[in-house]
Amino acid sequence: MKSSLNALLTRLAPQIIALAVILLLNFIMFPQFFNVVIQNGRLYGSLIDVLNRGAPVALLAIGMTLVIATKGIDLSVGAVIAICGAVAASSIVSGHSLASTLLVTIGVGLLCGVWNGFLVALLNIQPIIATLVLMVAGRGIAQLVTEGVIMTFNDEGLIALGSGAFAFLPMPVIIWLVVGALVILLVRRTALGMLIEATGINRRASTLSGVRTPVLLMAVYMLSGLCASIAGIIVAADIKGADANNAGLWLELDAILAVVVGGNSLLGGRFSILGSLIGAMIIQAVNTGILLSGFPPEFNLIIKAVIVIVILVIQSPAVQSAAVVLSRRSSRVTEGQVQ
Amino acid sequence: MIHDFETVLAASGISKFFPGAIALDKVDFSLRKGEVHALLGENGAGKSTLIKCITGAYHRDQGRLVLDGAEINPSDTLAAQKLGIGTVYQEVNLLSNLSVAENLYLGRQPKRFGMIDVRAMNRQARLLLDQYGMDIDVTAQLDRFSVAVQQVVAIARAVDLSGKVLILDEPTASLDTQEVAMLFRIMRDLKDRGLGIVFITHFLEQVYEVSDRITVLRNGKLVGTRETSELSRQSLISMMLGHELAKAEATARAHSVAAGPVKYSFEGYGKRGKVKPFDLEVRVGEVVGVAGLLGSGRTETAELLFGIEHADSGTAKVDGRQVSLSNPRAAIRNGFGFCPEDRKTDGIIGDLSIRENIALALQARRGWARPISRADQNALADRYISALDIRTTDREKPIRLLSGGNQQKAILARWLATNPDFLILDEPTRGIDVGAHAEIIRLIEELCANGMSLIVISSELEELIAYSSRILVLRDREHVAELTGDNVSTARIVDAIAAAQKETEDA
Numbered sequence: 001m002k003s004s005l006n007a008l009l010t011r012l013a014p015q016i017i018a019l020a021v022i023l024l025l026n027f028i029m030f031p032q033f034f035n036v037v038i039q040n041g042r043l044y045g046s047l048i049d050v051l052n053r054g055a056p057v058a059l060l061a062i063g064m065t066l067v068i069a070t071k072g073i074d075l076s077v078g079a080v081i082a083i084c085g086a087v088a089a090s091s092i093v094s095g096h097s098l099a100s101t102l103l104v105t106i107g108v109g110l111l112c113g114v115w116n117g118f119l120v121a122l123l124n125i126q127p128i129i130a131t132l133v134l135m136v137a138g139r140g141i142a143q144l145v146t147e148g149v150i151m152t153f154n155d156e157g158l159i160a161l162g163s164g165a166f167a168f169l170p171m172p173v174i175i176w177l178v179v180g181a182l183v184i185l186l187v188r189r190t191a192l193g194m195l196i197e198a199t200g201i202n203r204r205a206s207t208l209s210g211v212r213t214p215v216l217l218m219a220v221y222m223l224s225g226l227c228a229s230i231a232g233i234i235v236a237a238d239i240k241g242a243d244a245n246n247a248g249l250w251l252e253l254d255a256i257l258a259v260v261v262g263g264n265s266l267l268g269g270r271f272s273i274l275g276s277l278i279g280a281m282i283i284q285a286v287n288t289g290i291l292l293s294g295f296p297p298e299f300n301l302i303i304k305a306v307i308v309i310v311i312l313v314i315q316s317p318a319v320q321s322a323a324v325v326l327s328r329r330s331s332r333v334t335e336g337q338v339q
Numbered sequence: 340m341i342h343d344f345e346t347v348l349a350a351s352g353i354s355k356f357f358p359g360a361i362a363l364d365k366v367d368f369s370l371r372k373g374e375v376h377a378l379l380g381e382n383g384a385g386k387s388t389l390i391k392c393i394t395g396a397y398h399r400d401q402g403r404l405v406l407d408g409a410e411i412n413p414s415d416t417l418a419a420q421k422l423g424i425g426t427v428y429q430e431v432n433l434l435s436n437l438s439v440a441e442n443l444y445l446g447r448q449p450k451r452f453g454m455i456d457v458r459a460m461n462r463q464a465r466l467l468l469d470q471y472g473m474d475i476d477v478t479a480q481l482d483r484f485s486v487a488v489q490q491v492v493a494i495a496r497a498v499d500l501s502g503k504v505l506i507l508d509e510p511t512a513s514l515d516t517q518e519v520a521m522l523f524r525i526m527r528d529l530k531d532r533g534l535g536i537v538f539i540t541h542f543l544e545q546v547y548e549v550s551d552r553i554t555v556l557r558n559g560k561l562v563g564t565r566e567t568s569e570l571s572r573q574s575l576i577s578m579m580l581g582h583e584l585a586k587a588e589a590t591a592r593a594h595s596v597a598a599g600p601v602k603y604s605f606e607g608y609g610k611r612g613k614v615k616p617f618d619l620e621v622r623v624g625e626v627v628g629v630a631g632l633l634g635s636g637r638t639e640t641a642e643l644l645f646g647i648e649h650a651d652s653g654t655a656k657v658d659g660r661q662v663s664l665s666n667p668r669a670a671i672r673n674g675f676g677f678c679p680e681d682r683k684t685d686g687i688i689g690d691l692s693i694r695e696n697i698a699l700a701l702q703a704r705r706g707w708a709r710p711i712s713r714a715d716q717n718a719l720a721d722r723y724i725s726a727l728d729i730r731t732t733d734r735e736k737p738i739r740l741l742s743g744g745n746q747q748k749a750i751l752a753r754w755l756a757t758n759p760d761f762l763i764l765d766e767p768t769r770g771i772d773v774g775a776h777a778e779i780i781r782l783i784e785e786l787c788a789n790g791m792s793l794i795v796i797s798s799e800l801e802e803l804i805a806y807s808s809r810i811l812v813l814r815d816r817e818h819v820a821e822l823t824g825d826n827v828s829t830a831r832i833v834d835a836i837a838a839a840q841k842e843t844e845d846a
Binding site for chain 1: 645647667668671677679684685686687688689690691695698699700702703704705706707708709710711753
């Protein structure tokens with residue numbers, strides 16, 4: 001048990017260090033960064049803000065991690081956020097109960113996943129193309145649902161999912177922590193994780209070993225749709241309305257980035273959801289830090305890009321193996337040649 | 340026809356090492372001007388490695404290459420091309436969406452005032468193809484033409500660029516009889532023009548039809564070079580598959596035929612375009628060997644039995660009960676296991692640990708919801724690591740870091756963990772070192788003695804004879820003979836393959 005904890009820490013060390021460095025930079029730029037206060041039964045502060053604002057990307061990153069582990073990618077999650085936000089808003093506005101609204105919304109998210117999974121697993125279309133379909137069409141669908149306007153609502157229950165609090169923490173934080181924990185348990189306490197990794201590394205060999213690879217692929221795209229639908233609910237609840245054009249815009253890219261910053265390979269295989277979640281927090285910490293630092297907003301994206309490049313270069317196989325070669329010369333060199 | 344027997348290309352003592360394997364071991368090869376020289380050998384014999392060393396795609400580790408009397412060291416295929424060595428591959432490596440003329444002159448288009456002179460290019464292309472008796476629209480897009488025409492265009496380009504040595508790597512694999520005849524006509528023309536042609540194929544009748552000399556490689560070593568006219572089919576096949584026949588005869592088969600009840604029977608089992616329908620019975624505790632040359636339908640037979648390919652005729656029965664083997668899962672449910680020929684693409688999950696690779700098939704059969712606990716996985720892995728003597732520092736090592744033989748054992752362990760009744764092994768000893776080789780053979784005998792039924796496909800005839808109680812001989816995607824009892828010998832197998840060879844030739 002102890003050794004597996006050590007292995008986990010070794011695996012996540014670059015992400016944890018990166019997060020710590022970013023937080024430290026934030027603290028240097030903005031000394032009140034770590035200040036946390038309790039108001040109205042809820043924690044407030046920049047740190048809490050990072051956790052809260054990072055919720056949509058964290059949720060997307062959970063599903064995206066598994067999709068990427070199968071050597072796939074899901075570009076549609078941003079659009080699914082818009083669809084699900086629109087569905088939730090129109091359902092609650094037309095008088096359905098909160099429970100049935102949530103059920104329908106999550107159902108729609110799963111359906112989006114089924115569509116992607118169908119294209120990828122059964123029709124064998126390349127994931128980047130297959131999910132591009134829904135990425136493009138999704139916003140149109142969302143606009144049809146909202147009939148082209150920003151559909152606002154004032155259902156207390158639904159709004160609470162975006163801005164409420166529980167156990168001093170904002171609701172979105174609770175939600176992504178719980179979903180993350182549940183999915184980690186699901187893939188690691190069952191054999192799903194290993195079968196997903198096997199499929200991502202060598203789909204043919206996995207099929208030949210009796211792994212039901214189409215079912216697995218379908219399942220990961222459905223899970224990605226599910227995560228996107230939850231993120232969609234949070235995004236809509238946060239602004240008390242559904243904005244078909246802007247909800248979740250470009251978030252698929254942030255989610256992919258979170259997965260990569262989390263140390264997961266886009267080539268599939270070994271994955272760490274925890275790594276992706278830390279990756280999501282790194283991205284949000286950068287975003288929040290830039291906002292707090294008072295740089296002109298034009299710089300935000302450039303600064304973010306620079307930070308991401310630095311993180312990725314440090315993680316890159318070339319730099320990593322150079323570091324390893326320096327520490328353990330002979331044994332690693334031969335491995336490198338095998339590849 | 341007068342040929343001066345002048346050597347155009349001489350390779351001597353070429354060696355190429357890969358980590359853990361010797362791909363080429365001091366191979367000599369010489370090519371004369373105006374000859375077609377067939378290069379033969381089974382998969383993994385070293386044909387393509389030798390070609391890659393000659394064309395500069397690989398850097399040889401030892402040996403000399405002499406072209407027209409001068410030593411050469413091509414740094415890449417482009418350099419080799421400039422020196423005069425052109426290569427045409429089975430999959431035509433041209434640009435299918437450019438015109439024929441553009442393909443012929445890509446990178447060296449005739450220019451006029453700094454612009455490509457399309458009319459001159461097309462005119463030259465027409466003249467060039469005319470030499471090959473081809474009258475086609477050179478402005479049309481390449482993929483509008485058949486593979487055979489594309490093949491000729493590729494040859495024309497290679498000869499025009501290089502002009503001393505032409506290497507044809509399985510050029511006839513996807514051509515029909517007429518197209519092959521056309522290709523051979525072109526090869527003879529080029530030969531008369533003094534080109535040295537290296538011809539790689541696995542169709543023996545084509546070798547006899549067109550080649551002047553034959554060089555056979557086996558396990559990375561040179562078996563020999565012979566004049567085609569002086570080499571009988573029998574001798575050629577035994578050069579490719581066996582050592583000396585006499586030696587093999589001497590190895591008396593140690594084990595008697597353990598005739599248990601018939602457990603698996605396949606009747607009229609086949610798939611169009613893959614394997615012609617065959618009948619096959621496998622008994623409990625029996626090893627059925629499958630022999631045949633490359634492309635004879637060996638692997639296809641295995642894939643059919645394991646449900647990777649879906650049979651379109653015939654029935655499969657297990658214990659007299661009819662079963663459907665429509666996919667690998669169905670086969671696994673019936674107690675089948677399959678170690679594929681191509682370990683890298685079909686066998687190992689490279690980045691996963693040895694432990695996970697061993698547990699995979701069992702886990703897949705149990706389903707995702709019933710995980711094998713880590714402790715059980717460890718026990719499973721440790722048991723097979725020691726039982727099969729898998730050499731590794733620990734069970735958590737990614738399997739891709741193991742040597743070929745140990746990877747093979749781990750895949751075998753993956754199936755043994757599912758406790759199968761019927762194992763299909765496709766070339767279980769290919770590309771692994773001698774020590775591991777012997778261990779795998781010992782394992783096969785042990786499993787068989789424990790009552791497992793096995794089908795083993797191998798191009799090592801002595802090996803097959805050593806453990807098989809019966810041997811199926813395949814040729815041209817057809818099961819042509821079944822040898823039992825005293826008939827199981829390398830000579831008989833070679834005869835069976837060669838006999839079929841002659842039959843088709845007479846037909």
